[in-house]
Amino acid sequence: MITDIPELRHHIAQYLDFATLKAFSVVCKAWYLDAQPLLWSNFRCRVPQECSAPEEYTLWLDALRKNAISFRDIWYVWYMGPLPPEICDVLQGRCHSVVSILMRINAWEFQGPVCRWEETLRPLIEQNRITLRQLELHLNDDLPVAFLPSLLASLPHLRSLVLFPSRIMVEDVFAILDRCPSSLERFSLGTRSKLDRRESVNNPDYSSIPSIAKPLRLKYLSLPYSDIQGSIEGILSRVAAHSLQDFRIDAAYCLRITPTVRDALWRLTSLTVQDMKGALSGILEAIHPHQLRQAYLYEMYSECITKLIEKQHQSLETLNLHFDEQHPGTLADILATCGRLKRLKFSVLPFVKIGTLIDPQKPWVCTELENFEGNFGLTLPVEAQVPGCLASNESVDATSIEEGFMRRLGRLTNLRCVVQKGRGLDGIHDPVTGEQRERGSMEWSLASGLEHLHGLVNLQTFKVLDRGPRKWIGVPEMIFIKQHWQSLKEMVCNDVGEIVVQEWLATERPELKATIVQ
Secondary structure, three states, X not given: OHHHOHHHHHHHHOOXXXXXXXXXXXXXXHHHHXXXXXXXOEEEOOOOHHHOOHHHHHHHHHHHHHHHHHOOEEEEEHHHOOOOHHHHHHHHHHOOOOOEEEEEOOHHHOOOOOOXXXXXXXXXXHHOOOOOOEEEEEOOOOOOXXXXXXXXXXXXXXXXXXXXXXXXXXXXXXXXXXXXXXXOOEEEEOOOXXXXXXXXXXXXXXXXXXXXXXXXXXXXXEEOEEOOOOHHHHHHOOEXXXXXXXXXXXXXXXXXXXXXXXXXXXXXXXXXXXXXOOHHHXXXXXXXXXXXXXXXXXXXXXXXXXXXXXXXXXXXXXEEEEEOOOOOOHHHHHHHHOOOOOEEEEEEOOOXXXXXXXXXXXXXXXXXXXXXXXXEEOOOOHHHOOOHHHHOOOOOOHHHHHHHHHHHHHOOOOOOEEEEEEOOOOOEEOOOOOOEEOOOOOOOOHHHOHHHHOOOXXXXXXXXXXXXXXXXXXXXXXXXXXXXXXXXXXXXXXXXXXXHHHHHHHHHOOOOEEEEOO
């Protein structure tokens, strides 16, 4: 048999998930020996619940000592309970090929004897200094950041460093980056952290503090909130020019686009910014035109989106936008100019008026779009949501607007996921008739143009999470879905309320993962 070849059997075992690997290990002794190093390679420092009895714990500890040499990834999280001293002894004595360490410590959660970081973490890192590639530490007062610079200097092959301090001094960040090995590619400070400065320092210009080492060729950089003048510029000055590909910052209040900052951001392909004071405009100006592929932007100004479209519309593939208010035409401009867009997700309060998305003067060009997700729907009066050339036509009503939107959506034949979220508005005054309209939400029904979506043969996920009053999806719509959306695997909807429809789903599409949200 082919599985009698040890090298091939071991190669196959490396690609099995944990559950399958456990089944693999009980086939025979040879397979057991192949599986054991892989089963123990990812070690979470906790005592299994089944080892509550002393003799069971002793057997488990013996197995731990025997297989500790196979540890490659070590995870220790505070909610797993305190780390017993005997486990510390095993980690310090037999683990010499660890590639990844994740340590989350909240000492105040513990009661009883607990090994402090000085007794466990430092020896563990030092004895794996050659093999260690990833290090993630959640810091607090019992695990101060001061020990890191000297320790990092001894890790020649470290590629990823992730720190989650509650607060960290800018001077400490500089010291860490200046002592990191040249192999480092990813550096992240937790978004819930905050950059601070020492009280003894009076308003320094941190951007002028020079690095004592060669700039790091980072590919990924994530920074938290900062309102300290020059702090972000000082960090970016420690990044080699044109190396950074992914930049994430929680809030860039004081970022100045200096030549050094421009060089660091020039080759970005992914950008995540929560902007509240206009620094995003400068960041977008620093990025090379038609280079950015992914953008996750929160609380930005409409002029920033205009600049993003102007400079990056030929390269953008993923857009995730969060607005606090309506910016008329913004999303229509994106759909009409970003021809390579594959994923679009947007959130606007209360929701996007779909009339603004179907401006006849702005045809959609994003024919490669695969994911269309956002909170969009209807709102009245009609004149407020329909372009001027349509608003003058008194025959325009909510149904025709929906049908126009369905026509546009139906032309995007590569769509695999459609998600509508939002809150439907009811009881809105219609100035034309003087009456209260019954709904402000979209209807996904044949009457409103659902038949225009017959070309979405690749659609796999369809979600409607809008609690506004409207006509429920009925059996005719379900028959349409069965006939035309044969690739559909998941459907989440809160407007399928008829029992007969739910029964139809159970009998006609039992393979469909359908969730009815009440």
